Amino acid sequence: MSKIISTFVNISLDKVTATIFQKQTSTAFQKLVLDTFQYQAKSNTVYKKYLTLLKIDPSSVTSLAHIPFLPIQFFKTHNVVVSKKKVVQTFLSSGTTGMTQSKHLVTDLKLYEESYQKGFAHFYGNIEEYTVLALLPSYLEREGSSLIYMVEDLIQKSKQPESGFYLHNLEELTEKLCKLDSEGKKVLLIGVSFALLDLIETQTFCLKNTVVMETGGMKGRRKEMIREALHLELKKGFGVSRIHSEYGMTELLSQAYSIGEGIFETPPWMQILVRDTEDPLSLLLPGKTGGINVIDLANQNSCAFIATQDLGKIHEDGTFEILGRFDNSDIRGCNLLLS
Numbered sequence: 001m002s003k004i005i006s007t008f009v010n011i012s013l014d015k016v017t018a019t020i021f022q023k024q025t026s027t028a029f030q031k032l033v034l035d036t037f038q039y040q041a042k043s044n045t046v047y048k049k050y051l052t053l054l055k056i057d058p059s060s061v062t063s064l065a066h067i068p069f070l071p072i073q074f075f076k077t078h079n080v081v082v083s084k085k086k087v088v089q090t091f092l093s094s095g096t097t098g099m100t101q102s103k104h105l106v107t108d109l110k111l112y113e114e115s116y117q118k119g120f121a122h123f124y125g126n127i128e129e130y131t132v133l134a135l136l137p138s139y140l141e142r143e144g145s146s147l148i149y150m151v152e153d154l155i156q157k158s159k160q161p162e163s164g165f166y167l168h169n170l171e172e173l174t175e176k177l178c179k180l181d182s183e184g185k186k187v188l189l190i191g192v193s194f195a196l197l198d199l200i201e202t203q204t205f206c207l208k209n210t211v212v213m214e215t216g217g218m219k220g221r222r223k224e225m226i227r228e229a230l231h232l233e234l235k236k237g238f239g240v241s242r243i244h245s246e247y248g249m250t251e252l253l254s255q256a257y258s259i260g261e262g263i264f265e266t267p268p269w270m271q272i273l274v275r276d277t278e279d280p281l282s283l284l285l286p287g288k289t290g291g292i293n294v295i296d297l298a299n300q301n302s303c304a305f306i307a308t309q310d311l312g313k314i315h316e317d318g319t320f321e322i323l324g325r326f327d328n329s330d331i332r333g334c335n336l337l338l339s
Helices: 013-021 026-043 045-053 109-124 146-158 170-182 193-202 227-238
Strands: 089-092 103-106 131-135 164-166 187-191 210-214 244-247 256-258 270-275 290-296 305-314 320-325
Touching: 013 109, 026 045, 089 146, 103 109, 109 146, 109 256, 131 146, 131 170, 131 193, 146 164, 164 170, 170 187, 170 193, 170 210, 187 193, 193 210, 193 227, 210 227, 270 305
Parallel strands: 131 164, 131 187, 187 210, 210 244
Antiparallel strands: 089 103, 244 256, 270 290, 290 305, 305 320
16 A cells, blocks of 8 residues: 655645535545544644554555544543644533543634534525524533534624523523514524423424524433434424434534434534444444544544544435444543553
8 A cells, every 4th residue: 555645734724724624525535534644643642642552553544444533532631632733722521520521622713613604504504594592501501612602603693683592591582482483584593402391391382484403411400311202302392393403522623413303414524434332443334333433624633533432323325323322431442541
């Protein structure tokens, strides 16, 4: 196999950003992924050490199937960032008291902003067509949420005076939601699962012009529910035929979306692979359940190759489902960098 020679480090940030988010062929995407791998294998201290301990020579990696994915837990124990870059923002995961939070050290917020803005437009069109109502109490009540950063910006970009956040003022939200929907205005109601359930307990809706999007998680406020049961309750409560979902996490700067039935699709600069639960360096074919690996090219300054704690499967068309989560003990390779 020929040695991959990366030209990535010679490209200016603006050109890199433009390349990541533009439409491209599968061949061009693979080249950009491999360039990113070579760049991070040299410039990301944590990832470089991980590859060394796996005895993997980066120059031998010539296809996506051979790229090792960094266990997501390292974002809790190490600074996963490209060296010599100034950190301008630290995003923190949610967690109960005493729990170690993941931290995503961001050196360029433009990459994050371009990713979620273009990602939303890819699936839903112009944000200015929507009034954005955000019901995210558990995220508003803590510091460092990447979701709040994204939604706050989308609210501003909507340019709709009635867009905004709601905490515990469910009565006000109900009145606003019913008014906007009855007027025929396009509404995006984005909320954490437990808060959406709280809302439909106060009133049963019959929405015609609203996208209801759940971001997952009961955050210890309610008993966990399987997706089918959660969506059934929400569909009944909001009077809609489908519940949309957002798949994102602190460690990623891109999001996948589902327009219903828990079938997610990624934007063009993001790709899902499924790994064998017994051999984390081996990938599974579509239809097989395993660990979710994510390629996120927006993670240029951290790590674009993340082995998550989610279990799921991909379909032949590239869409995917999330079916559950690993226990911490099931994640392999995480003890390699324990200090």
